[in-house]
Amino acid sequence: PRLAASGSGPVASVLWPAGVLLVSLLLAVLIAQPTTLRLALGIALVAFFVALTSRTPVGTLYFLVVWLAGLGLVRRLATGISPAGSVDVLLAVGATAIACLTVAAAERGTFRNRTVLSHGVLALTVLAFLEAFNPLEGSLFAGLSGLLFVLVPLLAFWAGRVLCNDRTLTVVLAMVGGLSLVAAAYGHFQTFQGFPSWDAAWITQSGYTALNVGGVIRPFGTFASASEYATFLGIGVVVWLAFGMRFSRLVITLAAVSVLVFAIFLVSTRGVVFMLAAGLGLMAAARRGLPAWAAVVTAVGLIFLLPAAVSWVAPRSAGSGAQSALVAHQIDGLRDPLDQKSSSLGEHATLVTGGLSQALTHPLGQGIGKVTIAGSKFGGTWANTEADPSNAAVSMGVAGVVAYAVVAIAGFRRAYQRAVQRRDGLALAGLGVLVITFLQWLNGGQYAVVLLPWLVLGWLDRPAAAAPTSTTVAAAAQEPAALPAGLGGGSAATASSGTGHGGDHTTTDQD
DSSP, X not given: OHHHHHSSHHHHHHHHHHHHHXXXXXXXXXXXXXXXXXXXXXXXXXXXXXXXXXXXXXXXXXXXXXXXXXXXXXXXXXXXXXXXXXXXXXXXXXXXXHHHHHHHHHHTTTTSSOOHHHHHHHHXXXXXXXXXXXXXXXXXXXXXXXXXXXXXXXXXXXXXXXXXXXXXXXXXXXXXXXXXXXHHHHXXXXXXXXXXXXXXXXXXXXXOGGGEETTEEOOOTTSSSHHHHHHXXXXXXXXXXXXXXXXXXXXXXXXXXXXXXXXXXXXXXXXXXXXXXXXXXXHHHHHTTOOHHHHHHHXXXXXXXXXXXXXXXXXXXXXXXXXXXXXXHXXXXXHOTTOTTTOOHHHHHHHHHHHHHHHHHSTTOOOGGGGSHHHHHTTSOOXXXXXXXXXXXXXXXXXXXXXHHHHHHHHHHHHHHHHHHHOSHHHHHHHHHHHHTTTOTTOTTSHHHHHHHHHHHHHHTHHHHXXXXXXXXXXXHTOEEOOOOOGGGOOSOOEEOOOSSSOOOSOOOOO
């Protein structure tokens, strides 16, 4: 009734109940057949997110974070009753929610007052859409399906630009911090107790070779891949340290970080460990108010010091057993990241350089289906290079590389400026999220992870989108709300509790 009352005129008051009735009847038919139970679940969730967005877009964002964090587990559980087939309808749920949030944000003016950062994101958004129709992909359906993995994450920027004020983003990151502990607990269960039947069946059916480390299967928590799991845990570490380094929270923060770091170590993937070191270095430099060049030196220094530190601290023998094999693989890779036997760094570098060179041979790009799983699944060709710049070169050509570079430079510049100026938990956590996920901002296959950097970038660009009037500024001045203190408990700015247009007590730095 509330939704119907919010419509305009008698037509809306009839369409809402009629739509609810039709969806209910459709779900009743689908649920009656086990083979269509997955479709029924997908339709129900899509209807839920559409209805929720019409009432409270911010509520949709909160539910979306939870949904994406458990998406991999839900898909595996559903497969035992209703197999996915060639197209998993559950993947459309998150995409629909983000699309609804983008529409809501557009109504609130998210495309107004664009900066260099938002112009760069707009260029990537347009290019991603156009490249879906590139004939070099080999399949139009592969290109259109690739929109789910490339275009949809970009839309989160436009949603975050007006919907993510300080309070909203703080809640989102706090939820991620809590969910990371839940995911770590499930990952520890997989490691020490074994994989439940639904996980074991997925391992067998998917043929996901990256899970295998010397005959031992990596944990992957509630996610679709071990890489997504490890990155989500890394974001959790950043969030806990950014918001929790106060004396009153120190014990619980250290306990949480210990659980997360141990879980990351058992995933036995090294990229996240190095990015985490760089992220913490930049956060510490921003907390100290160091200039950007000094922060970069600090981050790079920590990356180079990490192998020496691991060699000094880690034991020479990790013992025996499945867990020990994962630990030994991790230690060997961290000790010598250039060793071809224990590290895949050289292979990744070859993929990246090869991908970048394709921008010269195909300057107009080869289509987004080329760098997503859609390319190999729906009759196209697959040439993923495992990093954003080279994937942009393959899929969107020279223009894609330039647009991505603009977004990365403008985004990091603004993030570090904000962190230095405010030095509170939110600004520092935002900077850390961008670093942890860097080079994977366009990787839509990491469903729960890829949403977060674009929300942060949208939040960083929010002052320009909000364009507060004298009325909203006066209203915001009457409603201060303190954010959790950052590293060391300091805070250089307070956060607005308002929603909608304007009201954030943040710097209005323009690119």
